[in-house]
Amino acid sequence: MTAVLDQAEAAAVPLPRAYGYMRVPCDVADEQVHQLEQEVVAYAETHGLFFAGFFFEFNCGSREAFDELVAELVRADVHYVVVPSLRHLAHNAILQELMLEQLSFAARARVLAMRLRTVIE
Numbered sequence: 125m126t127a128v129l130d131q132a133e134a135a136a137v138p139l140p141r142a143y144g145y146m147r148v149p150c151d152v153a154d155e156q157v158h159q160l161e162q163e164v165v166a167y168a169e170t171h172g173l174f175f176a177g178f179f180f181e182f183n184c185g186s187r188e189a190f191d192e193l194v195a196e197l198v199r200a201d202v203h204y205v206v207v208p209s210l211r212h213l214a215h216n217a218i219l220q221e222l223m224l225e226q227l228s229f230a231a232r233a234r235v236l237a238m239r240l241r242t243v244i245e
Contacts, residue, residue: 140202141175150182167238197233207238208237208238
């Protein structure tokens with residue numbers, strides 16, 4: 125038995141899935157949001173993940189989409205979340221840490237942040 129997968133076998137191995145999470149202020153142009161969405165998907169794919177979809181937070185201070193994300197991660201047994209920056213979780217560093225801990229403990233999820241800051245936060 126060989127440890128190397130041929131192309132057909134490699135294609136049959138599913139990629140780990142990932143969801144995206146973004147905060148979208150109401151004053152941001154749709155084109156900017158669309159561009160950032162494409163960047164998030166590309167980032168996930170370059171990290172060997174199958175991008176499953178987005179969760180968007182539209183209201184400042186709301187955690188409704190975040191709570192839905194956590195529930196979906198647990199339900200679907202998905203363990204990766206891609207964010208444009210950690211500031212999409214929260215601007216406050218303590219709140220960021222709490223949200224990262226919730227993702228880690230509740231869903232065993234790892235968060236991949238594309239960069240430190242983005243135009244949309």
